[in-house]
Amino acid sequence: MSILKRKTGNEPETISLKAKSSSGDKIYSVTFIFDGNKMIVKCNCPAGRYGNFCKHKWAFIKGQDFMLYDEDDDDQHDQLQYVAERAQKSDYLDSIINLSKIQKIIDDAELEAKQLRKKVAIDMKKGVNYW
Numbered sequence: 776m777s778i779l780k781r782k783t784g785n786e787p788e789t790i791s792l793k794a795k796s797s798s799g800d801k802i803y804s805v806t807f808i809f810d811g812n813k814m815i816v817k818c819n820c821p822a823g824r825y826g827n828f829c830k831h832k833w834a835f836i837k838g839q840d841f842m843l844y845d846e847d848d849d850d851q852h853d854q855l856q857y858v859a860e861r862a863q864k865s866d867y868l869d870s871i872i873n874l875s876k877i878q879k880i881i882d883d884a885e886l887e888a889k890q891l892r893k894k895v896a897i898d899m900k901k902g903v904n905y906w
């Protein structure tokens with residue numbers, strides 16, 4: 776018996792989801808590895824392949840299907856739901872909640888800034904009172 780052989784029943788469970796690139800012309804592979812009590816997430820896109828945060832890993836861990844390469848693939852949907860449910864019962868949950876909250880604040884602030892810039896542009900065209 777080889778000492779390199781893994782113990783049976785101890786193999787990590789791996790689930791791969793296909794994600795589309797922003798331009799839609801490339802397919803990236805997002806892999807979820809359940810090893811013991813660890814949930815590891817990898818993506819082979821330019822950002823994700825170096826272990827950095829990427830939108831594919833982020834979307835899928837939250838269960839969002841808009842980045843699935845084939846949105847009509849029922850099997851991919853089932854697997855996405857499965858990994859998202861497991862993420863909800865993991866230490867990723869706090870990050871999902873907190874980062875989503877912060878993103879909402881950023882989005883609201885960006886919208887407010889955009890409206891304010893528009894107002895300033897109109898004010899500058901029409902002129903404003905000065906004293």
Ligand SMILES: [Zn+2]
Nearest residue numbers: 818820829831
């Ligand atoms: Zn990615």
